[in-house]
Amino acid sequence: MNKSEKPKIILHIDMNSFYASVEAAHNPDLRGKPLAIAGNVEERRGIIVTCSYEARAKGVKATMPLWQAKKLCPNLFVMPPNHAKYRRMADRMFELLRSYTPLVEPVSIDEGYVDITDVEVNGSYLAFVKTIQQNILSTLNLPSSIGIAPNKFLAKMASDMKKPMGITILRKRDVPKVLWPLQVGEMHGIGKKSAEKLNKIKIYTIKDLAHADSITLEKAIGINGIRLKERANGIDNRPVDPEAANEWKSIGNSTTLRADTVNMTTIQNTIKRLSESVARRMQRKKVVASTIQLTIRYGKNRKTITRSMTEENAVEHMEELYERALFLFEKNWSGDPIRLIGVAVQNVIDKKETFKQLDLFSSNKKDEKKTKFHETLSNLQQKFGQDIVFKGKKDLE
CATH class of the missing domain: 1.10.150.20 (5' to 3' exonuclease, C-terminal subdomain)
Incomplete structure (x- = not known):
């Protein structure tokens, strides 16, 4: 670091039991009570997505079957997830953080980094950070834990050390x-x-x-x-980048065809290649997506249409993307010659943030095998090229 540069002061803001806290913020009767967010709340195979600290004190934890959680905590209050509500509260939380500095980098719906190096602070930085934490609590009724450090890695490690409502300073010398x-x-x-x-x-x-x-x-x-x-060793030179989150909102590829075409084999192969490309990028970023989007540009008048569909469960594999993109094409194609096709995903989130309901008695093993297959396939393709493995009939062009 140049001697003239100020030492960085980076915060990692981690919202405590976010989904449950949002529900309690909207319904004061839930505050201080054991609360869990789970899918399939009426079925024994429902799985806990997250829970309040009062529920955790009884042994309830994420990924636990609902029947087991209720056995540990008979008075557990269970609610289905409301992702639209959580996203709105997350947006309000990040807007509040941006009122202090524009250097705010969301990394998921309930956590982000803030660079306060150049923020004018009256008094100690610890006292300043406490005001941020209290502002989030008083404005949104949401508890948080905050790590203070000279870089993002140490700030992240620090925020995990005291929960809920903790503030931890972690210096490189520590x-x-x-x-x-x-x-x-x-x-x-x-x-x-x-x-x-x-x-x-x-x-x-x-x-x-x-x-x-x-x-x-x-x-x-x-x-x-x-x-x-x-x-x-405490070394991490990554800056807090407010634009980094935009890369996660949409991932897509498009291609202009050599000539206008109505040939279905060409169109299908193009959609498949684009789906493969998008799936590889998603795997590298370790993200999944709930919205699949298809773009068609016609040759004669250059008219462009974009159509999308949103899934209840997030998708990530090429076959899933291809199947849905092809469905969108077949549903919306006018039959006129095409010059450009694009495949994209939106509502992209970190894999750790997503949650897919599984039937614990049958689907878990199937999903696990499916994931292992796709990981093996992707590794082979990255090592030997995309054509080393293919399923079914391969088109020779």
Whole structure:
């Protein structure tokens, strides 16, 4: 860092039990009571999406079957999710944060980063952050936890340390004492599978990761291992980027055909290639989407139409995108020659944020096998090219 530069002061705002808190904010009778948000609330196979801290105190937690949660907490109040309501409250929360500084980067519906480095503060930054937390609470009736640090990674780690309504300062000099003793699986950015791979090469704690050999790391978990080692040492140079969230709202590809066409085989192949491209980008970003959009531009008059459909459960795989995009095409094509086709997804969210209802007694294994198949297929295509694996008849052109 240049000596003339001010040290960064980054906040990570993490809303506490967001869905349940929003419901309690709209209905004061629910405040202080064990509350859970779950799908299929009338069925035994319903699964808990999230729950209040009062419910957590009884042992209720996310992904738990509804019948099990009610056994642990007989007076549990259960509600179905209302995503439109949650999105409206999230928008209000982020607008409130932008009243302090434009440097606000949402990363999901209930969390985001704020850079207050250049904000004029009267008194201590801790007192200033407390006013932000209290403002969110008094204005929206929503509790939050906030991490204060010199970079995004440390701010994220700090916000997880005190919940609910906590504020934690984590400096780079605190890393050896505060973070290094933790198990490597507790580090932000390391999932269960990565933790298992790291354990196999005798990396058990964040300290082990901080001192690991870079070449060994890269062999074990790929190039991401080097970045994780930097994080374990408290290094993270990513800026707070207000525009980053826009990349997540829509992902799409379009192509202009060589000539105007009404050939259905050509059109189907084009939609399939576009769907494959969009699905790969979604996988890289680790996102899913609930809205699929198709664009058609006709050749003669250049008229362009855009049609979309929204699914109850988010989609991510090429087959799902292709099937829905083709449906939109067949439903809306006038029969005139086409010059351009586009496939896109909207209402894009992080995989961790989405929740799909599964029948615990039959669908779980099917979904797990499906996910593993798609992961294997994608890995083969990335390594050997898109044509290495295909299903059914392959068109030769």
